[in-house]
Structure formats: structure tokens, C-alpha cells
Amino acid sequence: MRLEVKDLTVLYDRAMVLNKVSLHVDDGEMVGLVGPNGAGKTTLLHAVAGLVKWEKDSLKGTVGGKITLRGSVTLDGEELIRLPSHEIVSRGLVLCPERGRPFREMTVHENLIAGAYLCRDKVVLEENLERVYQLFPILKNRANQVSGTVSGGERTMLAIGRSLMAQPRFLLVDEPSVGLAPRVKEDLFERIKDVHGMGITVLMTEQDIGFAFDLAARNYVLSQGQMMAEGTPEELLANETVRKSYLGM
Numbered sequence: 001m002r003l004e005v006k007d008l009t010v011l012y013d014r015a016m017v018l019n020k021v022s023l024h025v026d027d028g029e030m031v032g033l034v035g036p037n038g039a040g041k042t043t044l045l046h047a048v049a050g051l052v053k054w055e056k057d058s059l060k061g062t063v064g065g066k067i068t069l070r071g072s073v074t075l076d077g078e079e080l081i082r083l084p085s086h087e088i089v090s091r092g093l094v095l096c097p098e099r100g101r102p103f104r105e106m107t108v109h110e111n112l113i114a115g116a117y118l119c120r121d122k123v124v125l126e127e128n129l130e131r132v133y134q135l136f137p138i139l140k141n142r143a144n145q146v147s148g149t150v151s152g153g154e155r156t157m158l159a160i161g162r163s164l165m166a167q168p169r170f171l172l173v174d175e176p177s178v179g180l181a182p183r184v185k186e187d188l189f190e191r192i193k194d195v196h197g198m199g200i201t202v203l204m205t206e207q208d209i210g211f212a213f214d215l216a217a218r219n220y221v222l223s224q225g226q227m228m229a230e231g232t233p234e235e236l237l238a239n240e241t242v243r244k245s246y247l248g249m
Contacts, residue, residue, distance in 0.1 A: 093169070102147035128164065221236065
């Protein structure tokens with residue numbers, strides 16, 4: 001499975017948030033997308049996942065509070081840019097949002113089941129649920145707890161678990177470590193490696209450079225809506241301009 005983004009441009013009204021951004025992720029990879037807050041990382045994932053609206057006349061810019069885009073996003077050669085988000089999910093590409101964003105009034109179990117809304121086979125659904133509980137045992141312990149009352153780390157695990165219920169082949173993970181304590185990050189680090197070990201291709205955004213570089217063998221650097229560099233952690237850290245200007249080191 002190959003994801004390819006070409007010249008992706010996103011405008012909020014007439015303000016350009018992403019400016020001709022291109023990247024690719026090949027089958028089986030775990031790729032990091034790093035950059036400061038406000039760089040456009042979340043917007044890029046939302047555009048790939050079908051949460052940013054495409055409009056026929058978007059080349060002219062927009063007015064009236066609209067968000068539009070242009071460019072190309074393909075998955076295994078199929079153009080996704082005009083597909084609604086649920087159809088993109090049905091093709092195996094799933095977004096795990098920043099800070100989890102659970103349905104706060106629902107239990108942990110109910111949130112997980114909600115992630116499987118496209119699954120019509122109860123046996124498969126139960127198998128997927130058990131897989132999530134094996135990966136995140138704490139979620140099984142919290143199954144009947146209202147999601148709005150779980151900790152930040154558990155909320156992130158719940159978000160990843162809910163995404164896995166959709167049986168993704170390709171997972172977009174947005175800022176998984178944000179706001180988490182170091183010990184919680186360490187556990188989450190291992191769980192993300194386990195997800196990748198299941199054969200799921202991962203594109204992950206991160207502000208924590210160390211977290212991303214330890215997980216991903218290849219990384220992109222995004223700054224002010226533009227792609228500034230791409231390479232292995234060693235290559236990026238060896239580039240003084242990238243290290244000082246875009247990684248804050």
C-alpha cells in the first residue's frame with residue numbers, strides 16, 4: 001500500500017496553510033512528520049483523511065470561512081481527494097486524531113465498538129476487540145468507565161484502539177505523545193511499535209523530535225506549511241540548517 005501526496009495546498013479563506021506539500025509512504029513503513037506547533041501537520045492528515053473539503057473552483061481561493069484544497073492524494077494509485085471520509089476508511093486508511101477525542105459520554109467499550117461501524121460481521125468485530133484489549137490491557141479494565149473520565153494516556157490508547165477496530169491497513173496518527181508524562185510516553189512508544197508490527201503502515205505527526213526519530217526510520221520536516229526536508233534521523237540531524245532552523249536544536 002502506497003500513499004502519495006503531491007502538491008497539496010490548503011487554504012483557510014485566502015490564507016495558505018499548506019503550500020504544495022508532497023510526500024510518500026510505502027507499504028510497511030513507519031514515517032514521521034515533524035515540525036513545530038502551527039506547521040500544518042494536523043491539517044495535512046485531515047486533508048489525507050477526507051476531512052478537508054475539495055471544491056471545483058478552489059484554484060481561485062475561497063471566501064466566507066471556507067476551507068478548500070487542491071493537489072492530489074492517492075492510495076495505491078486511487079485518487080482520494082474528492083472521496084468522503086467514510087469511503088476513505090473503507091479503503092483501509094484511518095485517522096487517529098490528536099488528544100484522542102473520544103465520545104466523552106460513552107464508555108470505553110462503546111467508543112471501541114463505534115470504531116467498527118463499517119464491520120457487519122460480529123465474529124470479526126469480537127476478534128478485533130480482543131486484539132485491542134490484548135494490545136491495551138488497561139482499556140479492558142476500563143471497559144465500563146465513561147470515556148470522559150479516563151487519563152490522558154488512556155485516552156490516547158483508546159483513540160488508537162478505536163482506530164484499530166476499523167481494521168486499517170494504513171494508520172494516520174496525529175501527535176500521539178502530546179501532553180503525556182515521560183513514563184506514559186514510553187509505554188505508548190512500545191504500543192505504537194506493536195501496531196506497526198501487526199503489518200499496519202503508519203504516518204505519524206509529532207512535535208517531540210526524539211519520540212518521532214526513535215520510532216520512524218524516515219521523517220519529513222514541515223514548517224509554516226512547507227516541506228523543508230526529508231531523510232533518516234541521522235541525515236536530518238547531520239544537516240545544520242535543518243537542525244537549527246526547523247528542529248530547534
